[in-house]
Amino acid sequence: MSRTPRVLGWLALAGLATGLGAAFAYAPVEVAQGNVQRIMYLHLPSIGTAYVAFALVFLGSLAYLVTRRLGWDRLAAAAAELGVLFTGLTIVSGSVWGRPTWGTWWTWDARLTSTAVMLLVYVGYLLLRGMVEETDRRARFAGVVGIVAAANIPIVHFSVTWWRTLHQPPTILTPGPSPIDRSLWLVVAVNFVAFLLLFAYFLTRRMEIARLEEEVTG
Amino acid sequence: MIAAAGLRKSYGPTVVLEDVSLALGPGQCLALLGPNGAGKTTLLRILATLIRPTAGFLLVGGVDATRHPEAARNVIGMVGHGSYVYEDLTALENLRFWTTLGGHDASAPRLQAALRQVELDGVADERARTFSAGMKRRLALARVVLGRPRLLLLDEPFTGLDRQGRKWLSEFLLEFKAGGGAVVLATHSLGAGLAVADRVAVLASGRMAVDQSCADLSWEDLRQLYDNLTEGNGPAQ
Amino acid sequence: MTAYARRTWIVLWKDLLTERRSKENLNALVLFALLFLFLFQFALGADRERLQAALPGLMWLGFILAGLLGLGRSFLAERDNDCWEGLLQSPGDKSAIYLGKLLANLATMAVVEAVMVTLFGFFYNVSLWATLGPLTVVIALGTLGLAAMGTLFAAMTAQVRARELLFPVLLLPAQVPVLLATVSATESVLLGEPLSAAAPWLKLLAGADVVYLVIGLLTFEFVIEN
Numbered sequence: 301m302s303r304t305p306r307v308l309g310w311l312a313l314a315g316l317a318t319g320l321g322a323a324f325a326y327a328p329v330e331v332a333q334g335n336v337q338r339i340m341y342l343h344l345p346s347i348g349t350a351y352v353a354f355a356l357v358f359l360g361s362l363a364y365l366v367t368r369r370l371g372w373d374r375l376a377a378a379a380a381e382l383g384v385l386f387t388g389l390t391i392v393s394g395s396v397w398g399r400p401t402w403g404t405w406w407t408w409d410a411r412l413t414s415t416a417v418m419l420l421v422y423v424g425y426l427l428l429r430g431m432v433e434e435t436d437r438r439a440r441f442a443g444v445v446g447i448v449a450a451a452n453i454p455i456v457h458f459s460v461t462w463w464r465t466l467h468q469p470p471t472i473l474t475p476g477p478s479p480i481d482r483s484l485w486l487v488v489a490v491n492f493v494a495f496l497l498l499f500a501y502f503l504t505r506r507m508e509i510a511r512l513e514e515e516v517t518g
Numbered sequence: 519m520i521a522a523a524g525l526r527k528s529y530g531p532t533v534v535l536e537d538v539s540l541a542l543g544p545g546q547c548l549a550l551l552g553p554n555g556a557g558k559t560t561l562l563r564i565l566a567t568l569i570r571p572t573a574g575f576l577l578v579g580g581v582d583a584t585r586h587p588e589a590a591r592n593v594i595g596m597v598g599h600g601s602y603v604y605e606d607l608t609a610l611e612n613l614r615f616w617t618t619l620g621g622h623d624a625s626a627p628r629l630q631a632a633l634r635q636v637e638l639d640g641v642a643d644e645r646a647r648t649f650s651a652g653m654k655r656r657l658a659l660a661r662v663v664l665g666r667p668r669l670l671l672l673d674e675p676f677t678g679l680d681r682q683g684r685k686w687l688s689e690f691l692l693e694f695k696a697g698g699g700a701v702v703l704a705t706h707s708l709g710a711g712l713a714v715a716d717r718v719a720v721l722a723s724g725r726m727a728v729d730q731s732c733a734d735l736s737w738e739d740l741r742q743l744y745d746n747l748t749e750g751n752g753p754a755q
Numbered sequence: 756m757t758a759y760a761r762r763t764w765i766v767l768w769k770d771l772l773t774e775r776r777s778k779e780n781l782n783a784l785v786l787f788a789l790l791f792l793f794l795f796q797f798a799l800g801a802d803r804e805r806l807q808a809a810l811p812g813l814m815w816l817g818f819i820l821a822g823l824l825g826l827g828r829s830f831l832a833e834r835d836n837d838c839w840e841g842l843l844q845s846p847g848d849k850s851a852i853y854l855g856k857l858l859a860n861l862a863t864m865a866v867v868e869a870v871m872v873t874l875f876g877f878f879y880n881v882s883l884w885a886t887l888g889p890l891t892v893v894i895a896l897g898t899l900g901l902a903a904m905g906t907l908f909a910a911m912t913a914q915v916r917a918r919e920l921l922f923p924v925l926l927l928p929a930q931v932p933v934l935l936a937t938v939s940a941t942e943s944v945l946l947g948e949p950l951s952a953a954a955p956w957l958k959l960l961a962g963a964d965v966v967y968l969v970i971g972l973l974t975f976e977f978v979i980e981n
Contacts, residue, residue, distance in 0.1 A: 365977055421928040428925060431915050435530075441911050444974040445925065448904065451970060452929055455963050459932035462955060463939065517530060568840060591846050600837035606776045607769070618765040619845045619852075621758050645776075 308501040315494030343393040345492040353383030361446025373439035378506035414460040519700040525574035547701040549715035558704035566596040595667030605647040632660040651678040672703040766855025811941035826905030830913035853975035896960040897937035903967035
């Protein structure tokens with residue numbers, strides 16, 4: 301039982317090492333932005349992993365409401381925690397990248413804004429979980445909120461994007477992070493795989509802890 | 519009417535009910551006795567399909583209540599600790615609301631008749647805020663009866679009723695039984711309970727200690743048993 | 756009337772009746788609208804143009820705040836009067852209860868919003884009369900989105916401690932798209948543009964409303980179970 305997480309852990313470590321090496325040694329220095337561009341190798345896999353996590357939250361929520369098996373609820377909870385973590389990482393890394401590049405820590409551009417809103421939605425989800433003590437009720441409520449949260453992601457995305465394009469404010473129009481050259485996608489991909497392995501490792505560990513907690517406290 | 523076997527309810531490590539079984543036919547009344555905290559309310563709520571048992575088998579009105587609680591609810595009427603009375607509405611309006619929500623005929627004559635049955639017709643248009651606890655209980659009973667249940671589950675129904683009220687309730691229940699309905703009532707009032715019951719069950723620490731027909735038990739035996747249990751001498755085997 | 760419609764209607768009837776009897780909710784919300792306007796005036800200063808420009812956003816902030824106060828209390832009567840289990844025990848599709856509550860909430864919000872819009876017109880000397888038709892459409896769509904999720908979350912938070920904190924935390928992020936859409940559409944409408952100019956926003960709103968409503972109808976039974 302505990303072999304899978306351990307194996308995943310080692311794989312994740314190996315993946316991260318490879319990814320790091322690829323990011324620093326293999327990938328060339330970007331012309332316009334310099335070394336700070338390498339943050340993209342952290343930023344993009346991060347948001348990708350976050351989306352995977354939130355997809356799992358939706359799956360877990362739906363599956364729990366249908367089957368009433370608590371394992372699904374544990375999946376949703378663990379995935380939500382990790383999703384929030386990786387989203388936070390995304391925003392921070394984006395911010396760190398933005399400062400030297402755009403001269404500002406934060407900008408209300410479409411992607412950043414909708415990512416931040418998504419973060420708030422899932423933080424609310426975790427807050428709800430923290431406030432309901434009874435296991436069954438918590439799982440039910442979280443299941444419903446998990447579904448609402450997932451439904452909201454595309455709606456938020458569209459509304460925020462339109463808000464930025466149809467609605468030019470009289471402030472500096474800052475563009476999103478510039479696209480990455482095709483040859484460098486390999487490095488992003490390697491790091492993405494590494495992140496997914498790390499995510500899987502944390503996920504399985506977290507779910508196991510949750511299961512043990514429930515056995516003890518009931 | 520009811521067939522329950524091996525009912526168990528636990529909240530995590532806390533076991534509230536353990537291996538509870540009972541059977542009740544139409545026209546019968548079961549008095550459920552037991553000290554506070556014995557699990558009477560929990561058992562009633564399980565029978566009412568308000569909560570699911572952790573384990574066990576429950577058949578109510580011929581329906582598997584654990585798998586199809588909705589279907590079972592159609593034949594059950596419960597008056598528990600919550601009175602389900604909206605204080606800002608009048609007695610009549612309360613009845614109209616609950617009866618319509620339950621999908622039953624809520625015509626004025628029918629509602630008035632129910633109020634008459636529980637002797638609340640005099641205050642039909644008064645706001646429920648002004649009612650005493652006993653009156654609210656009676657209103658709850660009227661609400662339940664309008665749903666034409668075949669099984670009545672009552673949690674401490676005699677509390678808050680004066681002597682006349684108790685007499686009225688006993689007669690009411692006897693009439694209900696005579697009409698083919700079954701009753702399970704949890705109570706502290708030994709005397710009032712036994713007056714209407716055909717069977718007696720005693721719940722102690724989550725287990726069924728006694729389950730016998732009233733005819734087989736003498737008053738003194740039961741009194742002795744009950745006193746033993748409420749003094750915490752453990753369940754008799 | 757079908758049985759479902761009857762049950763929806765009786766929940767609506769009961770809520771409106773209770774509201775009319777107690778009057779506290781509605782009066783407080785209307786007073787709140789008035790106070791809100793004053794706060795805006797004080798917060799934004801005397802610059803008339805700045806206020807005019809911010810009007811759509813302010814109006815919707817007002818609606819959302821009123822919604823937070825009013826919607827959060829949707830199931831208070833059930834909780835205070837110990838009627839929760841009664842709802843649970845009633846047979847049939849529980850979504851009828853959700854729908855009835857939603858309609859009652861919409862009615863309450865409509866009254867508060869009408870008052871607010873009137874006060875806005877009065878205090879900020881804005882002629883809303885000419886654009887009343889399109890404005891009503893936008894407000895209706897936006898309020899439906901607000902109330903659909905608000906009613907669902909109110910049922911949830913009524914059973915939880917610290918409900919006054921949890922309710923806005925759950926509702927507000929979900930309202931971001933509604934807010935963006937309604938403010939943009941309101942701006943366009945108040946400028947005198949026809950509804951078609953705000954069509955993309957209205958379509959987004961309508962789409963979001965449908966999604967929220969469907970989720971509410973389908974998941975309500977899971978929220979009120981015991």
